Amino acid sequence: MADKDEHASPKKRWLVIGGGVMGLKIADDLAGKGQDVTIAEAAPRFGGLTSAWQLGDVSWDRFYHVTLLSDSVLRKQLQSLGLERELRWVETKTGFFAGGKLMSMSNTLEFLRFPPLSLFQRVRLGGTIFLASKIRDFRKMEQQSVESWLRRWSGNGAFDKVWLPLLKAKLGDAYRQTSAAFIWAHTQRMYKARRSGAKKEMFGYVPGGYARILDVWTNRLAERGVRLLSGHGVNSVRKTDDAGSGRLEVDFGAGRVETFDNVVSTIASPLIADQCEQLRDEEKSKLRAIKYLGVVCASMLLKKPISPYYVTNITDTWVPLTGIIEMSTIVDSQSQLGGHHLVYLPKYMTDDHPDLAEPDEDYKQRCLETLERMYDHFSRDDVLEFKVARAKYVAALSTIDYSTRLPPVVTSVPGFYALNSAHILEGNLNVNETLALGEQKLREEVWPDFLAREQVPTRPMMVG
Numbered sequence: 001m002a003d004k005d006e007h008a009s010p011k012k013r014w015l016v017i018g019g020g021v022m023g024l025k026i027a028d029d030l031a032g033k034g035q036d037v038t039i040a041e042a043a044p045r046f047g048g049l050t051s052a053w054q055l056g057d058v059s060w061d062r063f064y065h066v067t068l069l070s071d072s073v074l075r076k077q078l079q080s081l082g083l084e085r086e087l088r089w090v091e092t093k094t095g096f097f098a099g100g101k102l103m104s105m106s107n108t109l110e111f112l113r114f115p116p117l118s119l120f121q122r123v124r125l126g127g128t129i130f131l132a133s134k135i136r137d138f139r140k141m142e143q144q145s146v147e148s149w150l151r152r153w154s155g156n157g158a159f160d161k162v163w164l165p166l167l168k169a170k171l172g173d174a175y176r177q178t179s180a181a182f183i184w185a186h187t188q189r190m191y192k193a194r195r196s197g198a199k200k201e202m203f204g205y206v207p208g209g210y211a212r213i214l215d216v217w218t219n220r221l222a223e224r225g226v227r228l229l230s231g232h233g234v235n236s237v238r239k240t241d242d243a244g245s246g247r248l249e250v251d252f253g254a255g256r257v258e259t260f261d262n263v264v265s266t267i268a269s270p271l272i273a274d275q276c277e278q279l280r281d282e283e284k285s286k287l288r289a290i291k292y293l294g295v296v297c298a299s300m301l302l303k304k305p306i307s308p309y310y311v312t313n314i315t316d317t318w319v320p321l322t323g324i325i326e327m328s329t330i331v332d333s334q335s336q337l338g339g340h341h342l343v344y345l346p347k348y349m350t351d352d353h354p355d356l357a358e359p360d361e362d363y364k365q366r367c368l369e370t371l372e373r374m375y376d377h378f379s380r381d382d383v384l385e386f387k388v389a390r391a392k393y394v395a396a397l398s399t400i401d402y403s404t405r406l407p408p409v410v411t412s413v414p415g416f417y418a419l420n421s422a423h424i425l426e427g428n429l430n431v432n433e434t435l436a437l438g439e440q441k442l443r444e445e446v447w448p449d450f451l452a453r454e455q456v457p458t459r460p461m462m463v464g
């Protein structure tokens with residue numbers, strides 16, 4: 001459905017670069033405003049980090065994804081696609097592997113009994129989490145490192161035994177460059193995720209996984225007149241002022257060039273710097289200065305489950321993995337996974353880490369040897385499929401004073417907008433935050449700039 005602005009604004013040609021959820025959201029909202037929209041994705045299929053792949057007969061997300069009850073923007077999006085009512089909600093359990101033992105840490109009582117810590121250390125740890133949940137101003141948190149903030153409130157004992165392994169699990173060695181805004185955002189999200197009364201953690205998924213969401217969404221976009229180009233990487237974007245048209249010339253490679261009135265690039269910041277040569281040097285350096293977290297993540301299909309925990313956090317330093325995600329504790333094995341069990345084995349690291357290029361077979365052997373040491377009942381004979389996915393640009397690292405060093409969304413090249421998940425400030429990367437950011441930045445920055453350039457008086461924008 002078109003919104004009110006359609007009648008007030010001229011219909012122009014827009015290109016959205018990147019077919020992840022951010023690109024799809026921007027394309028959807030622009031189509032809703034009556035614009036002529038093309039979306040170009042370099043990969044053979046849409047979805048970016050949410051896209052699926054095949055594990056034997058099973059098709060599921062390459063990287064693990066769950067939805068939280070509090071993911072209101074994502075749920076609204078699913079509702080508009082007719083999928084929200086299909087969400088299945090499951091109570092989750094969290095495990096901890098510490099001192100060679102696997103234990104549950106799924107509720108407050110279990111947390112208070114956590115053996116590696118003294119009573120005093122547990123109280124300080126609980127107090128730190130509570131404090132992080134109460135802080136409202138993330139800017140104070142981003143001015144200090146996550147390590148110094150946690151050591152200050154939890155003490156060195158709890159930091160070394162609990163926080164350090166958890167930080168390494170989520171960030172690898174990049175935790176050293178990360179601000180306390182990271183732990184703040186994480187705590188806020190987890191607090192929201194617990195239902196107020198029962199205080200239970202519920203995670204949801206749509207049957208068929210993200211592949212189904214993406215299928216319905218891309219079909220809907222096509223019905224709304226959006227031109228969807230997969231397998232179309234954009235090499236460069238150039239303003240053609242010298243030719244007098246003032247439009248943007250887009251090079252798709254292999255001699256294919258098209259012109260657009262506006263371009264929104266949703267790809268990783270350092271790639272945007274390379275994409276548009278006419279950006280000012282200062283903008284390019286800001287884009288290139290954004291450090292990213294990368295991930296190597298194996299998907300393993302098993303005959304048997306390995307634990308009852310969705311997440312198993314690992315505090316023992318000999319374990320090379322940074323966590324174990326047992327997706328089939330949430331996703332129904334019989335109806336979704338061919339009766340098998342799906343486990344993800346992620347390892348996060350900075351985007352320049354040499355291990356991002358570790359050969360699949362080496363990673364596989366390390367994972368299997370580790371699991372055999374961790375679980376008596378685990379046998380590699382139970383592994384039906386094992387595939388390794390990797391991504392260099394997962395999430396921008398929230399470094400000290402990050403928000404003050406961000407490049408602008410409205411760039412110095414008229415009609416070229418740089419809008420990606422690096423602009424998430426008050427949360428960690430997830431689909432809900434990504435969609436919320438896309439909606440907000442389009443409404444508050446991109447669209448008003450477009451109207452100003454077209455000399456149309458700005459009116460409040462209705463999205464969606």
Ligand SMILES: Cc1cc2nc3c(=O)[nH]c(=O)nc-3n(C[C@H](O)[C@H](O)[C@H](O)COP(=O)(O)OP(=O)(O)OC[C@H]3O[C@@H](n4cnc5c(N)ncnc54)[C@H](O)[C@@H]3O)c2cc1C
Nearest residue numbers: 018020021022041042048049063064065066233234430431
């Ligand atoms: C291991 C892992 C676990 C996660 N778990 C969860 C979870 O449980 N819940 C949750 O909500 N979120 C989760 N997320 C986060 C979620 O996947 C992201 O928030 C979201 O997918 C980001 O979307 P995006 O469009 O910003 O980026 P991307 O998905 O990275 O999309 C960018 C797209 O641009 C394309 N591209 C790059 N260069 C070009 C070019 N030159 N031309 C054209 N296209 C180009 C890429 O191919 C890609 O498709 C997880 C992510 C990872 C990696």
